Amino acid sequence: MAETSASPTLLLKDELDIVIPTIRNLDFLEMWRPFFQPYHLIIVQDGDPSKIIKVPGGFDYELYNRNDINRILGPKASCISFKDSACRCFGYLVSKKKYIFTIDDDCFVAKDPSGKEINALQQHIKNLLAPSTPFFFNTLYDPYREGTDFVRGYPFSLREGVPTAVSHGLWLNIPDYDAPTQLVKPLEKNTRFVDAVMTIPKGTLFPMCGMNLAFNRELIGPAMYFGLMGDGQPIGRYDDMWAGWCTKVICDHMGWGVKTGLPYIWHSKASNPFVNLKKEYKGIYWQEELIPFFQSAILPKDCTTVQKCYIELSKQVRAKLGKVDEYFIKLADAMVTWVEAWDELNQTGKSSEVPNGAAK
Amino acid sequence: MAETSASPTLLLKDELDIVIPTIRNLDFLEMWRPFFQPYHLIIVQDGDPSKIIKVPGGFDYELYNRNDINRILGPKASCISFKDSACRCFGYLVSKKKYIFTIDDDCFVAKDPSGKEINALQQHIKNLLAPSTPFFFNTLYDPYREGTDFVRGYPFSLREGVPTAVSHGLWLNIPDYDAPTQLVKPLEKNTRFVDAVMTIPKGTLFPMCGMNLAFNRELIGPAMYFGLMGDGQPIGRYDDMWAGWCTKVICDHMGWGVKTGLPYIWHSKASNPFVNLKKEYKGIYWQEELIPFFQSAILPKDCTTVQKCYIELSKQVRAKLGKVDEYFIKLADAMVTWVEAWDELNQTGKSSEVPNGAAK
Numbered sequence: 001m002a003e004t005s006a007s008p009t010l011l012l013k014d015e016l017d018i019v020i021p022t023i024r025n026l027d028f029l030e031m032w033r034p035f036f037q038p039y040h041l042i043i044v045q046d047g048d049p050s051k052i053i054k055v056p057g058g059f060d061y062e063l064y065n066r067n068d069i070n071r072i073l074g075p076k077a078s079c080i081s082f083k084d085s086a087c088r089c090f091g092y093l094v095s096k097k098k099y100i101f102t103i104d105d106d107c108f109v110a111k112d113p114s115g116k117e118i119n120a121l122q123q124h125i126k127n128l129l130a131p132s133t134p135f136f137f138n139t140l141y142d143p144y145r146e147g148t149d150f151v152r153g154y155p156f157s158l159r160e161g162v163p164t165a166v167s168h169g170l171w172l173n174i175p176d177y178d179a180p181t182q183l184v185k186p187l188e189k190n191t192r193f194v195d196a197v198m199t200i201p202k203g204t205l206f207p208m209c210g211m212n213l214a215f216n217r218e219l220i221g222p223a224m225y226f227g228l229m230g231d232g233q234p235i236g237r238y239d240d241m242w243a244g245w246c247t248k249v250i251c252d253h254m255g256w257g258v259k260t261g262l263p264y265i266w267h268s269k270a271s272n273p274f275v276n277l278k279k280e281y282k283g284i285y286w287q288e289e290l291i292p293f294f295q296s297a298i299l300p301k302d303c304t305t306v307q308k309c310y311i312e313l314s315k316q317v318r319a320k321l322g323k324v325d326e327y328f329i330k331l332a333d334a335m336v337t338w339v340e341a342w343d344e345l346n347q348t349g350k351s352s353e354v355p356n357g358a359a360k
Numbered sequence: 361m362a363e364t365s366a367s368p369t370l371l372l373k374d375e376l377d378i379v380i381p382t383i384r385n386l387d388f389l390e391m392w393r394p395f396f397q398p399y400h401l402i403i404v405q406d407g408d409p410s411k412i413i414k415v416p417g418g419f420d421y422e423l424y425n426r427n428d429i430n431r432i433l434g435p436k437a438s439c440i441s442f443k444d445s446a447c448r449c450f451g452y453l454v455s456k457k458k459y460i461f462t463i464d465d466d467c468f469v470a471k472d473p474s475g476k477e478i479n480a481l482q483q484h485i486k487n488l489l490a491p492s493t494p495f496f497f498n499t500l501y502d503p504y505r506e507g508t509d510f511v512r513g514y515p516f517s518l519r520e521g522v523p524t525a526v527s528h529g530l531w532l533n534i535p536d537y538d539a540p541t542q543l544v545k546p547l548e549k550n551t552r553f554v555d556a557v558m559t560i561p562k563g564t565l566f567p568m569c570g571m572n573l574a575f576n577r578e579l580i581g582p583a584m585y586f587g588l589m590g591d592g593q594p595i596g597r598y599d600d601m602w603a604g605w606c607t608k609v610i611c612d613h614m615g616w617g618v619k620t621g622l623p624y625i626w627h628s629k630a631s632n633p634f635v636n637l638k639k640e641y642k643g644i645y646w647q648e649e650l651i652p653f654f655q656s657a658i659l660p661k662d663c664t665t666v667q668k669c670y671i672e673l674s675k676q677v678r679a680k681l682g683k684v685d686e687y688f689i690k691l692a693d694a695m696v697t698w699v700e701a702w703d704e705l706n707q708t709g710k711s712s713e714v715p716n717g718a719a720k
Binding site for chain 1: 560620
């Protein structure tokens with residue numbers, strides 16, 4: 001029984017990296033040891049590079065601090081945020097694996113209603129390996145799950161589904177609220193275990209949280225850029241949102257699926273709502289313009305690769321959002337830099353040229 | 361506790377009719393007595409009108425058979441199907457209430473994972489009275505539910521939501537599969553209780569099942585037509601699907617919401633897959649053309665009422681689907697007849713002129 005349920009995880013042992021942005025010792029990994037230890041970790045150290053981050057023994061990892069990022073990317077390092085968990089996307093850049101799972105260091109193993117510990121990574125892998133159904137809603141949710149299927153009235157021509165690019169997992173305990181909601185509901189906890197995975201329909205945007213997220217790097221990696229946040233930027237806590245809006249528009253264009261729902265992790269503590277309010281406040285009013293922008297963004301047919309889509313999107317950001325604030329001009333430039341850095345580090349057949357960080 | 365949870369139900373006691381299509385004695389109502397007895401029932405008897413349908417004592421109901429339908433609608437009775445549960449929409453036509461809940465007579469009370477009996481009607485009322493969020497996906501599902509809210513990155517301008525027109529409930533035990541899936545998976549049962557209600561995003565179609573369905577009749581009633589099915593028609597078991605596609609397109613145009621998820625009912629027995637295959641087979645290939653038709657249907661801005669939307673849709677059905685099969689010309693005519701019948705029986709301020717069936 002245990003063997004059967006573990007097999008899909010082990011299947012991808014050499015095809016998936018776990019990316020963790022952090023500013024502290026990674027004691028949280030102890031709880032994840034049974035699930036993460038077979039995998040390679042990419043740790044992106046944020047903030048002061050002279051600080052020593054302790055990683056529990058027995059894990060296979062490489063760790064990059066700001067000095068590594070500057071050394072590896074040179075002038076292109078400007079596209080990687082500093083003092084913000086947005087720096088995690090550097091880990092996506094230097095990975096050579098097909099799949100990425102990224103998790104925050106304040107996230108622990110959750111339990112399902114029967115009390116069993118949830119192997120979040122295994123569920124993400126299931127989500128990524130099963131097709132998505134973005135073109136028509138299935139009322140019994142994921143039709144590929146055991147005990148479920150497509151319901152009456154679901155077109156047969158759509159039942160093969162499409163490749164899944166993103167698997168967005170959820171959080172029990174502390175929900176992912178913005179600062180105003182945190183302030184208004186300081187004690188609210190998410191206690192509801194919703195036993196479902198679903199495809200977010202084509203044409204629908206969603207707020208993608210980076211806390212518990214997996215994706216097919218080979219498919220959507222070049223668009224999984226977490227933007228310019230934190231130190232020297234007018235905004236924070238919109239890194240994952242930005243990546244979510246960009247990737248969803250591009251997945252819709254490319255015909256790939258984005259799933260949300262299971263797995264849950266246990267989110268241990270809410271960040272400070274007063275600090276968050278300062279980071280978020282520009283995002284809170286900018287998003288009123290960002291959402292309509294992404295909802296109406298159309299990518300031309302000749303955008304046949306994610307890179308082409310992303311460059312095209314950067315042009316639209318510059319032209320349309322540049323009028324909202326000059327920050328978006330800087331962001332559009334950074335989007336281009338990101339894709340250039342991606343292509344530099346990910347040249348086909350040249351994986352041996354990958355620069356090393358402080359690989360252990 | 362019991363009083364609190366019952367109150368939203370009793371709130372609508374005089375504003376909701378329960379519509380039940382049937383060909384047999386309504387013994388199934390015994391199990392629903394605690395939940396349904398305060399409400400008025402509209403029973404639409406299908407098939408032989410000389411057959412006596414027994415209704416358990418203590419229920420307040422009116423019952424219409426084919427003779428009543430013919431008498432009340434005259435020549436317009438042609439739009440009401442015979443020998444198919446599509447006849448249920450006659451009940452929507454003659455109701456004078458703001459809300460409708462319709463349920464099949466092989467549906468029983470389901471239990472939640474804690475073993476508590478589910479008051480399906482009460483959950484539908486909650487769904488209908490709370491707003492919908494069709495313009496952006498909330499990853500924690502219904503943001504208006506207790507213990508939940510909008511997550512970070514959800515635009516504040518969209519948090520008021522829009523009126524809810526339809527609440528689509530689900531089924532434990534026998535899932536609502538088409539005949540081919542029934543044949544392939546004769547023993548499959550739906551045992552998964554997914555504790556969620558969600559808005560189906562704008563622009564996304566879904567397969568609406570009529571087994572366990574509630575709607576705001578004042579908003580969307582004139583579009584809740586179940587089409588021409590059964591006796592004398594080349595198709596069956598697509599009545600609710602047809603209504604679902606039409607109402608979703610119109611709700612999207614009008615800016616109203618459609619929800620799916622809770623409540624579950626217990627669906628007791630699967631219909632015969634061989635009989636179903638005969639009823640469905642044209643629908644199974646027609647739906648490959650119907651879905652793209654509805655996905656691309658655009659209603660002009662001057663369609664400011666549901667009636668105008670529905671007439672416009674009937675024109676598009678005639679023009680585009682008429683080429684698929686002449687059945688759709690007949691159906692387009694019936695759509696117009698339905699709206700005429702609706703307007704005749706639902707003239708504003710003339711509710712006293714409502715014709716009676718065999719009202720008890």
